[in-house]
Amino acid sequence: MGLRQTAERLDRLRRAARQALSRALWWVWLRQRRPGPAAAGPGACAARAGAATATAGVPTLGVMAMMRNEAPYILEWIAHHRLVGVSRFYIADNGSDDGLGSILAALDRAGVVRRIDFPGTPGTPPQKHGHRALILAAGTEVDWLAAIDADEFIEPRAGYRRATDWLQTLPAEVGGVAMNWACYGSAGRNAPGEGLVAERFPRRGHDARAPNRHYKMIVRPACIRRMISPHHLELAEGFAIVDSNGNPLAEAGRKASGRSRACVWGALRLRHYAVKSRSEFFFRKLPLRRTTSGELRSPGYFAAHDFNEVPDPFPGPHLEALKAEVERLRALLSDLPEPLRHPERMLAALPVVDPQALDAAVAAGDPALIPR
Numbered sequence: 001m002g003l004r005q006t007a008e009r010l011d012r013l014r015r016a017a018r019q020a021l022s023r024a025l026w027w028v029w030l031r032q033r034r035p036g037p038a039a040a041g042p043g044a045c046a047a048r049a050g051a052a053t054a055t056a057g058v059p060t061l062g063v064m065a066m067m068r069n070e071a072p073y074i075l076e077w078i079a080h081h082r083l084v085g086v087s088r089f090y091i092a093d094n095g096s097d098d099g100l101g102s103i104l105a106a107l108d109r110a111g112v113v114r115r116i117d118f119p120g121t122p123g124t125p126p127q128k129h130g131h132r133a134l135i136l137a138a139g140t141e142v143d144w145l146a147a148i149d150a151d152e153f154i155e156p157r158a159g160y161r162r163a164t165d166w167l168q169t170l171p172a173e174v175g176g177v178a179m180n181w182a183c184y185g186s187a188g189r190n191a192p193g194e195g196l197v198a199e200r201f202p203r204r205g206h207d208a209r210a211p212n213r214h215y216k217m218i219v220r221p222a223c224i225r226r227m228i229s230p231h232h233l234e235l236a237e238g239f240a241i242v243d244s245n246g247n248p249l250a251e252a253g254r255k256a257s258g259r260s261r262a263c264v265w266g267a268l269r270l271r272h273y274a275v276k277s278r279s280e281f282f283f284r285k286l287p288l289r290r291t292t293s294g295e296l297r298s299p300g301y302f303a304a305h306d307f308n309e310v311p312d313p314f315p316g317p318h319l320e321a322l323k324a325e326v327e328r329l330r331a332l333l334s335d336l337p338e339p340l341r342h343p344e345r346m347l348a349a350l351p352v353v354d355p356q357a358l359d360a361a362v363a364a365g366d367p368a369l370i371p372r
Contacts, residue, residue: 057168058164058168059142059143059144059164059167059168060087060088060141060142060143060144060164061085061086061087061088061142061143061144061145061146061163061164061167061218062086062087062088062089062090062138062141062142062144062145062146063081063086063088063089063090063145063146063147063148063154064089064090064091064092064131064134064135064137064138064145064146064147064148065089065090065091065092065134065147065148065149065150066091066092066094066118066130066131066134066149066230067091067092067093067094067096067100067149067150068093068094068095068096068100069096069097069098069100069284070096070098070100070150071096071098071099071100071103071340071343071346072098072343072344072345072346072347073150073151073197073344074100074103074104074150074343075103075326075329075330075343075344076196076197076198076322076326076344077150077153078107078112078113078329079322079325079326079328079329080153080198080322080325081153081154082325083318083321083322083325084154084155084156084161084162084163085156085162085163085164085165086146086154086163087142088114088138088141088142089112089113089114090113090114090116090134090137090138090145091104091113091114091115091116091134092116092117092118092130092131092133092134093115093116093117093118094118094119094130095119098343098346099339099340099343099346100343101115101117102336102340103333103336103340103343106332106333106335106336107329107332107333110332112329112332114137116130116133116134116137118130118133131147131227131230132227135221135224135227138221139221140221140222142221143167143220144164144167144218144219144220144221145218145219145220145221146179146216146217146218147216147217147218147219147227147230147233148216148270149216149230151272151273151274151276152181152216152270152271152272152273153198153270153271153273154179154218154268154270154271155182155268155269155270155271156267156268157244157265157266157267157268157269158266158267160267160268163218163268166267166268167218169246170242170246173238173239173240174239174240174241174242174246175219175220175223175235175236175239175240175241176217176218176219176220176223176233176235176239176240176241176242177217177218177219177241177242177243177244177268178215178216178217178241178242178243178244178249178260178264179215179216179217179218179244179268179269179270180212180213180214180215180243180244180260180263180264180265180269180270181211181212181213181214181215181216181263181269181270181272182204182205182207182212182265182269182270182271182272182312183204183205183209183211183212183272183274183305183307184201184202184203184204184205184271184272184273184274184307185201185203185204185205185275185305185306185307185308186201186275186276186277186278186281186302186306186308187200187201187202187203187308188308189201189276189277189278190277190278190279190352190353191277191278191279191350191352192276192277192279192280192347192348192350193277196319196322196323196326197273197276198313198314198318198319198322199313199314199319200276200277201273201276202311202312202313202314203307203308203309203310203311203312204271204307204308204309204310204312205307205308205309205310206307206309206310207263207265208263209263209307211272211274211304211305211307212263213252213259213260213261213262213263214231214258214259215231215243215249215258215259215260215270216230216231216270217231217232217233217241218268219233219235220239223235223236223239224236225237228258229258230258231257231258231259232257232258243260243264243266244264244265244266244267244268244269245264245266245267246266246267247264250262272305274301274305275301275302275305275306278302278353279347279350279351279352279353280347280350281301281302282299282302283350283351284350286299286301330342
């Protein structure tokens with residue numbers, strides 16, 4: 001066996017050992033937090049979660065996410081969620097090579113995020129194991145924890161300015177909230193253009209669009225029993241999952257499918273910028289394998305999520321506050337090279353091609369036909 005093969009084998013063994021350790025710690029963590037016979041029920045869960053409350057009556061909210069090559073979008077994503085009540089960020093870097101790791105490391109040093117290096121094991125979908133590691137990292141630091149992706153933005157509604165304003169109204173027996181997607185399309189953009197994601201893509205599909213029945217969850221970490229998928233976390237017995245109107249979650253099809261029978265946009269929803277511009281989708285998102293399955297997306301994913309019939313932008317005051325928060329975060333990157341202090345500028349280097357040529361490649365179902 002040559003040196004290269006030996007190094008590759010050792011690397012595989014090291015990653016496998018890391019995942020085995022993660023699974024073992026996961027089960028220890030669950031056993032420590034699962035209420036026993038004498039302490040079962042919502043009161044026990046709420047008491048554990050309550051230890052993390054930062055201010056009387058106001059719960060703390062964290063988000064966890066697995067990310068790969070999201071450097072152009074990371075500052076906006078963090079800035080937005082800071083504005084809507086998120087105080088803790090737990091991010092697993094899944095082998096990024098676009099500078100995301102360096103940006104997250106700088107923000108980690110500044111105390112803004114908790115970065116976990118999680119390259120995963122070749123051939124093994126990383127997201128489920130990565131989320132376990134992130135839940136372990138969060139521990140009892142937060143009362144509520146959202147499991148979302150880098151293209152998803154939590155949006156408080158119904159008069160609530162922060163997500164935590166509504167979460168604090170929920171009774172102790174509620175252990176999880178399902179937030180339905182609101183899928184936003186490309187706004188007809190071929191090239192990325194300038195501006196924030198929240199500015200560039202102000203149009204969405206109507207609520208009856210099938211993808212909007214997908215949901216992601218915010219849960220009380222102390223109540224987690226196991227992760228079924230990135231869309232659904234199973235809770236300990238006795239704890240309810242509600243929709244964003246506070247009603248019991250009505251699931252579609254099989255239990256824990258990650259889809260609801262109807263799209264519910266109540267106090268919270270999840271803006272999902274699934275495709276962005278054609279250039280961003282075909283030259284950034286499409287080449288990346290799914291973190292859930294390890295498979296490549298079909299070129300047809302773009303058309304299946306490019307919904308633009310309803311204009312529904314963020315309010316102007318939120319956009320102005322968002323820009324200011326992005327600049328505050330950028331100031332924490334002063335030790336990084338200029339391109340990483342302005343990572344959004346790398347989008348300008350993406351190829352711009354004829355939309356008709358892209359559509360022909362989609363129709364053929366062959367990414368190799370996409371002109372570069």
